[in-house]
Amino acid sequence: xxxxxxxxxxxxxxxxxxxxxxxxxxxxxxxxxxxxxxxxxxxxxxxxxxxxxxxxxxxxxxxxxxxxxxxxxxxxxxxxxxxxxxxxxxxxxxxxxxxxxxxxxxxxxxxxxxxx
Amino acid sequence: xxxxxxxxxxxxxxxxxxxxxxxxxxxxxxxxxxxxxxxxxxxxxxxxxxxxxxxxxxxxxxxxxxxxxxxxxxxxxxxxxxxxxxxxxxxxxxxxxxxxxxxxxxxxx
Numbered sequence: 001x002x003x004x005x006x007x008x009x010x011x012x013x014x015x016x017x018x019x020x021x022x023x024x025x026x027x028x029x030x031x032x033x034x035x036x037x038x039x040x041x042x043x044x045x046x047x048x049x050x051x052x053x054x055x056x057x058x059x060x061x062x063x064x065x066x067x068x069x070x071x072x073x074x075x076x077x078x079x080x081x082x083x084x085x086x087x088x089x090x091x092x093x094x095x096x097x098x099x100x101x102x103x104x105x106x107x108x109x110x111x112x113x114x115x116x
Numbered sequence: 117x118x119x120x121x122x123x124x125x126x127x128x129x130x131x132x133x134x135x136x137x138x139x140x141x142x143x144x145x146x147x148x149x150x151x152x153x154x155x156x157x158x159x160x161x162x163x164x165x166x167x168x169x170x171x172x173x174x175x176x177x178x179x180x181x182x183x184x185x186x187x188x189x190x191x192x193x194x195x196x197x198x199x200x201x202x203x204x205x206x207x208x209x210x211x212x213x214x215x216x217x218x219x220x221x222x223x224x225x
Binding site: 040041 | 147148150152157158159160161164166204206208211212213214215216217218
């Protein structure tokens with residue numbers, strides 16, 4: 001089954017304790033990205049990756065890091081989480097920007113993070 | 117600044133009504149506009165539009181894009197309670213996806 005898998009789905013942590021949210025897709029997609037969703041603000045892009053070892057900032061990258069060492073995985077790293085990073089996080093993937101790409105994003109189930 | 121604006125922010129209708137959701141955008145290097153439906157979990161894909169004037173249809177849902185006026189509409193006819201959700205509009209410019217804040221639709225029996 002084609003899917004994007006995120007873990008953990010729910011996490012409560014404390015300020016300053018490093019955490020990683022994993023994301024894996026099994027569709028051989030080139031493009032992967034992370035979003036946070038906050039009430040009234042919609043989905044905002046944190047980081048994206050066009051392919052292995054190619055990452056770039058989205059609109060709200062502060063406080064986050066990513067890596068893309070393998071095509072299927074795109075972890076989101078919070079080095080020193082703060083309460084303003086409490087949010088619902090989505091990972092998504094898509095075919096690359098070539099001519100055949102539909103542009104459709106496939107989303108993971110979401111990870112609800114609370115930072116105390 | 118690239119942005120996507122959806123209206124209305126929320127909408128309450130009764131079953132059987134027809135609704136129109138709006139999405140306007142200002143995004144450089146436009147590639148596609150996408151509509152998603154979000155219930156209590158991940159957004160699910162509805163439509164992707166790349167060309168003006170070509171209506172996409174799926175059952176009671178339809179959508180159309182106007183690239184000259186920079187907007188799209190999503191129509192839902194004969195609404196049902198199962199249509200209650202947040203509807204998201206997103207614009208892709210090859211590298212990034214820009215989302216609107218969504219329209220929350222509540223369909224009452």
